[in-house]
Amino acid sequence: MSVAEELEAGLVLREDRDGIARITLNRPRAYNALSLGLMAALQSELEKIATDQTVKAVVIEGAGKGFCAGHDLREMRSRTDEAFHQTVFAACSQLMLTVTDLPQPVIAKVHGIATAAGCQLVATADLAIAADSTRFGTPGVNIGLFCSTPMVAVSRAIPRKQVMEMLLTGEMIDAETAVAHGLINRAVPETGLEDAAQEMAGKIASKSPLVLKTGKKAFYRQLEMPLADAYAYTSQVMVDNMQARDAAEGIDAFIEKRAPEWKGE
Structure with missing residues (x-):
């Protein structure tokens, strides 16, 4: 065939x-x-x-x-x-x-x-x-x-x-x-x-699709880096992640003790 x-x-x-x-x-x-x-x-x-x-x-x-x-x-x-x-x-x-x-x-x-x-x-x-x-x-x-x-x-x-x-x-x-x-x-x-x-x-x-995408990409990239480079890279990833709408929503939902509503952005 x-x-x-x-x-x-x-x-x-x-x-x-x-x-x-x-x-x-x-x-x-x-x-x-x-x-x-x-x-x-x-x-x-x-x-x-x-x-x-x-x-x-x-x-x-x-x-x-x-x-x-x-x-x-x-x-x-x-x-x-x-x-x-x-x-x-x-x-x-x-x-x-x-x-x-x-x-x-x-x-x-x-x-x-x-x-x-x-x-x-x-x-x-x-x-x-x-x-x-x-x-x-x-x-x-x-x-x-x-x-x-x-x-x-x-x-x-x-x-x-x-x-x-x-x-x-x-x-x-x-x-x-x-x-x-x-x-x-x-x-x-x-x-x-x-x-x-x-x-x-x-x-x-059940998680934010944006966060899943961000985390998976960062995981594999940092594995191949020297330790200091990995920390520098993932620190910037977290900075960028903090600017996302889903991060604000997730943190607010945690503080307010409610389920988050993910938008993937």
């Missing part, structure tokens, strides 16, 4: 409700492997969400038995030319950057498996909640393809020794270990996964 055909096949499903965009990766028979078509569809949907002021939070999940098994290896082997492989990995890298740069917080709702680029997507998401039966891994070393691009996100989410063990052995970790490593926020019984993800997304969606 060509990329154009896949784009027409409903590879990404979206449902919006109460300020939350629910995005479903929809290649269940392939464990939602990231074909070029699926990545293009997800990229397109995220770009639409970025400018949609009605969306305050995003949940990404997978259809079928697992969240995402990484790149589509059959597609990868269908072409042997270097240019094609460059296209695939460039598309995936751009997709991950889009998740990070998205104004709205992104929650990965994970079940079954999240491996290789699927684990990368979990690590890239701002928050992640998983069924306690979920397994995570970067198993590329087992098939002769080191998980180099997944490593970028995973190594920024969990400590060095733990990620090196995952990368060098290719062994899977369970959800309890993923929580301990910091790859995901929490693990819950699979029967409670939907409610837990909805509760987390709902809490976020």
Whole structure:
């Protein structure tokens, strides 16, 4: 199936409700492997969400038995030319950057498996909640393809020794270990996964969209700065934030002991 055909096949499903965009990766028979078509569809949907002021939070999940098994290896082997492989990995890298740069917080709702680029997507998401039966891994070393691009996100989410063990052995970790490593926020019984993800997304969606956008952008920018630069940068962010209408409204509402009315400005 060509990329154009896949784009027409409903590879990404979206449902919006109460300020939350629910995005479903929809290649269940392939464990939602990231074909070029699926990545293009997800990229397109995220770009639409970025400018949609009605969306305050995003949940990404997978259809079928697992969240995402990484790149589509059959597609990868269908072409042997270097240019094609460059296209695939460039598309995936751009997709991950889009998740990070998205104004709205992104929650990965994970079940079954999240491996290789699927684990990368979990690590890239701002928050992640998983069924306690979920397994995570970067198993590329087992098939002769080191998980180099997944490593970028995973190594920024969990400590060095733990990620090196995952990368060098290719062994899977369970959800309890993923929580301990910091790859995901929490693990819950699979029967409670939907409610837990909805509760987390709902809490976020109840906040000022301007403040969410401001805070997410500042968080990732300051991480890459030296300490003094980070304080200088975030101090100015707070100064700018204090000039916003929602900051005045939020502080007044707190003082007056009432619920704030956010305008996103």
